[in-house]
Amino acid sequence: MADATSLLLGLEGLEVRSVTRLGDGSRVVEVVTADPAAARCPDCKITSDSVKGHAVTRPRDIRYGDDPILLRWNKTRYYCQNSGCERRSFTESLQQVPPRRRTTTRLRTQIGRSIGEAARSVIEVAAAAGVSWPTAHAAFVEHAEEVLADVEPVRVLGIDETRRGKPRWLRDKDGARFVRVDPWDTGFVDLSGDQGLLGQVEGRTSATVTDWLTAQTDEFRQQVTHVAIDPSAAYAAAVTAELLPNAQVVVDHFHLIKLANDMVTAVRRRVTFDAYGRRGRKQDPEWANRHRLLTAREKLAPKSFAKMWNSLIDNDPSGQIIIAYIAKEELRQLLSAARDNADDTDIRDRLYRFYAWCADADIPEVTRLATTIETWWPAVLAFLHTGITNARTEGYNRLVKQVKRVACGFRNTENSRRRIRFHCTRTQRANVHFHC
Structure with a gap:
């Protein structure tokens, strides 16, 4: 029964010893370590059998049904038996429950997917998972950095802008008068391949496009043959022979x-x-x-x-x-x-x-x-x-606006770019996994 229950729990390296139900319907699952590798020192990787003590942690895990499940992990502290190791002692840890983590890896992955791929707000996903906003956001950042791929060279590049927020009146640098600030973002899309949204930068000027293109590799700039834009003089001026020597501008x-x-x-x-x-x-x-x-x-x-x-x-x-x-x-x-x-x-x-x-x-x-x-x-x-058009870029603009609406705006531009690019490349990642 214990083996079947452990298999049903699905946390590799943990074995279920007992399950009890509380008065509010919650189920408390007592688990112990079943992976010998958990007794290895994180630094020197030498297995220890010198027990220092025991501890009980309560990592949060994904939900099963309507009633919550509370994990109680009874784990062991060890002395490191390697005299040359700087670490004196350590506590058991697993891939699914890393050291000093109060959430399982699969819960953090589920949170990251729910926020990024489904374009749900962080606070909504955090409430459903029973964690705080910072924990949910950190889980998404960790998941996004793991799965987002670097930009590869493209043949046809699409450039278009989307509004990042409402126009505002702010004081200038000297504080003498108010100036109108109209926030825009410029997006870059792979129109010939399957990379989706390559990136976003703040602004919609020639300098904005020039800076992004300059930050790419020389191989990327050499392989671009066409750039699809709307009739924007600023974008056309940025796509110069110096930056993209083999590229031709195509108006949508x-x-x-x-x-x-x-x-x-x-x-x-x-x-x-x-x-x-x-x-x-x-x-x-x-x-x-x-x-x-x-x-x-x-x-x-x-x-x-x-x-x-x-x-x-x-x-x-x-x-x-x-x-x-x-x-x-x-x-x-x-x-x-x-x-x-x-x-x-x-x-x-x-x-x-x-x-x-x-x-x-x-x-x-x-x-x-x-x-x-x-x-x-x-x-x-x-x-x-x-026959090249910017239709795919316009389609991604719709997804960009959807993410911004769900988030009720972004104060941090780095968070904005990460959330938007993750959501706009989910189909490409799904296709890669399907073919694999």
Whole structure:
């Protein structure tokens, strides 16, 4: 019975001697050491049989059912019999219950997994395990440092930013005046491999990206062939030939389409204000069709498209909203060349139609969109040739925000980066264990 009970307990090196139930339903499990290696000196590794005394410890373990289980480990203190060893005495210890630990290793591993992989708050996991916040946090840090792998070279690197907290007004260094602090974090993602989120740094400036890239190995910087970003001048300036000599910038098409949608919205609002001297209302055709204007042409039913088109033709004498809508669709046709595997001739034809339409429109918002495409054209062309997007980076941004919400914010940036990277790489670790 004792052997079966010990097997059921599952703590290697400990043998169950008895189990008693208290009045509150708690079960007290009396265990003794069953591993001869526990009598070895931690320093000189020589086994001792000279008993100094006995002690009883109560390490916390994982829960079994609703009623708590209380471990009572009756262990022995030994004298070290090696005269050359500086340690005079020691107490039995096991891998599952290291020296001076009040929690078992498997409990700490369970706490670390619950906090990191499930994105649960530290205080929630600590309360469920019956330990304090510092103990639970230390367990997660220990587990994360054990399983998080170092950054390996990547071929395609994704860079994007996420907000770390609400903007705040703080005094400057001299304390003379208040300045607005808008906290952001920049994340780096492996878009071609399975490493997930490679790291995060505070800020979203060129210096932020440059410092992170400089901290990587020369092999890492040499192997990067493409860097996917949104149309950010700061990020583009950081990805230089000196740091990434073999890399080409690829602009994410999602952000370009968003710029086109923002252009259509700006034109619609301006036309509405010019016509009525106010913002749009429900009875205004422009406002009623605002969602259709932002929907892709192929996703609009023929009846819905005709309703929008006829309504704007009849109620917008200037025709600027329809012109802006067509400019947006021409840009979408240009960007769809990546999906269509179009050759350079087809790309040039689509680009010419877009530029020609924007030039003939002579609308400030449309002209600004065309200027943006012209400025970023090498990066846009790189997207059309490769089809590389920052979609995976945007997906990790969702996980980043989830971790921040659960934690109710972070005061310590190192804790923030560790928690976020652990949660954003859990799928990659699971795949590695599955294949092994």
